[in-house]
Amino acid sequence: MINKPCTKSVGFLSTYPPSECGLATFTEDLVRSLNVHPVMHTKVIAVLEHQDELLSDATDFSLFKHERSSYIQAAQWANASLDLLVIEHEYGIFGGECGEYILDLVKTLTIPFVITTHTVLLSPSLKQQLILSQAGNLSTNVITMAESSISILASTYGIDIKKIVFIPHGVPGITTQTRNQLKAIYSLQQKTVISSFGLISPAKGLEYGIKAISKLASDHPNLLYLILGKTHPSVKEINGESYRQQLINLSQRLGIKKNVHFIDKYLTKEEIMAYLGLSDAYLTPYLSKEQAVSGTLAYAMGCGRVIISTPYRYAQEMLGNGRGLLAKFKDAASIAACIQTVLEHPMQKKRMENKTLAIGKTMLWSNVAQKYADLFGNILKTTQRESSEVAAINQSEMQVE
Secondary structure (H helix, E strand, O other): OOOOOOOEEEEEEEOOOOOOOHHHHHHHHHHHHHOOOOOEEEEEEEEEOOOOOOOOOOOOEEEEOOOHHHHHHHHHHHHHHOOEEEEEEOHHHOOOHHHOOHHHHHHHOOOOEEEEEOOOOOOOOHHHHHHHHHHHHHOOEEEEOOOOHHHHHHHOOOOOHHHEEEOOOOEOOOOOOOHHHHHHHOOOOOOEEEEEEOOEOHHHOHHHHHHHHHHHOOOOOOEEEEEEOOEOHHHHHHHOOHHHHHHHHHHHHOOOHHHEEEEOOOOOHHHHHHHHHHOOEEEEOOOOOOOOOOHHHHHHHHOOOOEEEOOOHHHHHHOOOOOOEEOOOOOHHHHHHHHHHHHHOHHHHHHHHHHHHHHHHHOEHHHHHHHHHHHHHHHHHHHHHHHHHHHHHHHHHHHHO
């Protein structure tokens, strides 16, 4: 008898670089971090918008978002090639209404699978609720990156709470120079820097950040707000650069053009960490109360930066106990008051940075990947044990006959 190799194949279904989105970056970081585990071999099923989309060398199979038959084909490939599949779930990356085609895939799988939830809506539509509920209840485990989502997954989506696992969002362990050294490199020595980064869209509420800066600029002329990132591809496809232009026009109209700089680029992780490293505070003025996870806020935590945010769910969870400052939604004056606290109370700023950094260290990808590896290892051991028990029962029944 040929013994099955000890190395187990774990696949990830997600967007993946060179696709430019937070989900792709998240999956790449997790896959790379898991690859240090010698008993676990990772494979990637990349979700593509179009047939001619570029693929990474790390991609093993492709799923075409809008082709329903592709979901069955991907499941069949996974059944033949993997021991476990991890589905990075975001409604918008899968085809059909609210991404319903993913149900075709999960119902075809014969291997165990795990769902990582990147969006957990408190008040989903009936279709959204149905998709995550059905997929979650067919899965072996459902992972959430926010502890506050555990009760929602159980009560709103009817997922067995024993299946739900909390694993925090990972952050890069990239060492950078000191804040002053980085400011010197970017010629910002005399600036007090507030930053926001990520794919730009109206949901980010950046206009309220700009209005907040306008309320402080006269008393703090060296205040600089960096808005870092490209326009979200979906927004650009429909509306072009109209939102970015509105933000530029707003800063000009408020007379603070010199206090607001736009870096129109999809940043590398090294660039993100450098800009966060030189920042005096990080701002997420998001508009939605529902936001269950924010990769950008997680990155700022990893850098030990003071974070000013509107009180969406993930921000409330991460910034509690004096780890940051919460401003009101759609309220420039409230954001300005939080920024002023950072500007005028250096000791309070330092205390918040220390608290944020302490949590951020626990979120390094090296630590987070180990939690995933432990979970996957337990699932695969259980699956192997159950398979052995079934084989033993079958063998016993054959002998009786």
